[in-house]
Amino acid sequence: MDTTNSQGIVTVPPSLSYFCVYNPSFGDTDDSQSDQLLYYTSKKTVPMDVKIRQVGLAQGLVNFTRVFSPSKPCENVHTQKNRLAFYEPEPDYWIHISIELGHVKKVIKDKEGKPKTTIDYLDSNLHDSGVKRMLELGYEMYRIFNGPFEYTVRTDGIKALKNKLEEFFANWVFEWDFEKTELTKTVDGILYMPLSDSAESQITSFVNQIQSDYEFISDMFVIWQNKLVYRGNGAIPVNNVRGIWRHLVSYIAERDEHDREIENKRKNKEAEKVSTFMGFTRNISGSNLLSYFSTTPKVSPSTSPTNSTSHNPSTAPLETNGLLSPSTQVFIPGPSNFLLGPTNLHGPDGDIHPVKVYLSKNSNSSNIRTVDHRHDVDESDIEEYYLVAYKQNALTLVFFIPLNSLEGSAKVQEMVFYRSFHNYLTSQSEEIIKILNENHEKSKKLGRTDIDKEYRYLFFNKMTLAVKSSLYPFSSNGSLTSSSRGLTITSEMAHALCELHEDLEKYPQLTEIYTRSSTNFWIVGKRSEGRVLYIVVPKKEASLAEVEDDVRRITAIYFSGDNIY
Template sequence: MAQKQPSKLSLRNFFVYNVNYGDTEGKEEEKILFFHPRETNIDVQMREVGLSEAIVKFTENFDEAPCDALHSQKTRKLFLQPEKDFWMIMTLNVPYGPKSTEVMEGSDYLGHEVETDVYRSVLTQAYSTARLFVGPFQAVLDSQNGDTALLVKKLDHFFKRYLLGLRLRDCDILTVFDGIQFLPLDKTTFLRCQCFVNLVEASFPLVAHSVLIYNNSLVWSGLNPDDAKVVFRYVSSNLLPSHLKANYLAHRTTSNNSPRIARFVTGPDCLIDLVYSDKTPKVYLGNVTQPSFFHLIVYKVVDLVLCLFVPSKETLKLELYRQLDAFLHTRMTELDVEINSYRKTVNDPPEAPDTRWVYFNTTNLATKDMLRDKKKGPQSDALVRALVKLHQNHVRLMKEGNSSSETYLRTSTDHWIIGRMSNFRQFYILIEKKKLSLHEVDDAVKKLSETQLRGIFFPT
């Protein structure tokens, strides 16, 4: 019998269904709102949905909390009920390979390499991003008097692109945090940024909310943190990279590409034509005074990016974009220079070559890390998984009412993992240097806390 070839973690299927549909015999497929892979036979789709419904109902007999994961030898199935009667299911193929990298003990399914919390966060982010563009699923159904056709179309349009960009093997504890990277500034520079945003909103009354980003770090946000993290993740991870790639290709194919147009990441193709193609997307903000859709205008000058949210009921005319371009360009150029000048005066603390760390503030979702630093080389998957387990322990302690904790772990590979929690702030450290005593590790942790998180993290 041929030995099964090694494989990596991969997406087996992903689907969305509503339990209130498909009750009539012969029309069971009506409850399926989206299914990936799209070419899957309808009988297989119905079988997967039926199995998921059965698992959810079975687990209700044992716990009031809804089922969130099912572990099997070959797969890991994640469950999410994002809205009443709606379920999102993601099934992963568990990687297959050698049991040990040190001793050849044959091959097996490596379920221990799949951290459930990490991929539950992946599923949660999939919903929050879909909601950003589709809106609440139930609201779409209500707008169509219960007809699912429009929701099916919207979900298909969104997920067929979104799922292509999933990098499951790159997910780690930062995926669990789903936080925001803030840009540290001095008071004067930050006040300058805040005054600029206030001036924009005062000069353009149509603008309801604003977000200012510099070099993939958040400078200022007028949104609730839950909305801000979704917008920030989309703009920094999807929109800006796509825009830069498109501009690069445009410059290679033609020398007439106007930098003036390139400054609008979302907006018109041209500021001159009377008839223009507007590429401004509409996004849903659910944590504002009146939850609704907004036009998302994104304007970029060098490293500074301004996101403007205009109520969707407003008609965006070409003259508005012209006025924005005339108003923003010079001011944002000057502000970019000011921020860049300040950043050059800041001396980053020296980094220990064998140390990685990550900080997370639960209250404002702020993250700071040196976990994926390419200069330090590839990170150890086993150590990163250990970080997730340590975080799970901190979450459990917080639920039990413990706001402070400190844990030192020494792994079988002679590495150290340290976790500190205080006042909803968490700090995790990986020390990859071997043969260190507990005293040496404690000194390294104190030094790192002092240099990296001075004024932020207060150990007990």
């Protein structure tokens, strides 16, 4: 329609309307309905009766759909303007979100030539799989650091659960970017670094050495830069591996940013002030998860006056976040090598606030908790650990110390332990850093061909959650990597990839799908025994058979030989 006034087009991205956690069994009379609400937050302030009505509707929808689909009631609701989504991670505990859809406002002229505003809501640009993954991720991360909802209620009461929910979700919920549709987030995998055989055996003996010297350490991860190199002896279920890895990666990015700042300051000959300048906000809340998606460092507001001299916007002081509980914030003058653990090795024992995690036991078949045979939270399924993490250069080591180990539980409270452990690790790590560095350089050279520019791919292994992707070739600090000079993923491609992913999930028997869009790019999904490969082939003239040849070529270059993939 040529009546469209191009100046009158306004695009509004999707945004959170409200988010809540509730349990219908906590208030089953009309008067006590508000007791069902465990956590509620919304874009606009709403009165209690509105909240109760929203939760009432949510339950109504669940009951309505249960008539036909008893085991999987209402998962999401599409309306003209909104999307509602539901997730029941534990019996009777519901996580529920309402998102206002992105929309395009246009001023057009009606038949009589009068201008009028039309609003087009973009329902198909918000993917159910992405929203679902977001809710699952929220619970997954919450649970790692706080334990199951029911566990908290039983040990500390409902009030304690409400506090924990507030602390975890308050920051996180509003930061989610519903607009960005990235398959990399929906499939949500772990980045692994492939190892040569010799590097692998050296890592294994390195890990074994540490665990025999410190017997109370029951398991370990090794991370190089942001990639997982060693993921423990198999006792930790793979979705917990992903959660902890992601959490650590956010700390690593924070620390690297911090180190860069110090380096810059030094160059600016302000090194003498630096040692007192920086501080770290430590908190085990959802905001750490955030920093995985945005690398803005958390800087303490109460630091030095040199702030005003800074011209780097990323060092601008952040507002104190009143929602963080004081007990989880630690301000430190200069961080030690422990990402998790004491920040000042010479402080008193009381400064140590060991991080506790609640992991699931690894059952052989399925690692993701299913909500089928659920009546109660099975406490025997929870494994509690103290988590300690140590970083030197690009190497990060993560240690799991079971709470039920008397020796370990005592040690993690003592500064003297960290001092000796620090010295031990510093000397032990040198060799392994060299090995991993060589391995890293070697793997960087591999597969750097022109094919990088022509195609984009994402590989995912459902069993190991390993992901390898060239869809968004930006490194974590936002700079372009060498392969980024080629094809750029358009928003249309990004949406098409998500749809392809949803189709493969919906039709588990399909082995391959080829699609050619109306704008003439091909997208291919290929699956074999839990491994899925997505490829974008932007060739207008290519035939089905030619695209297949391309897919073969890419598979041969990237995915032959590495057993991770």
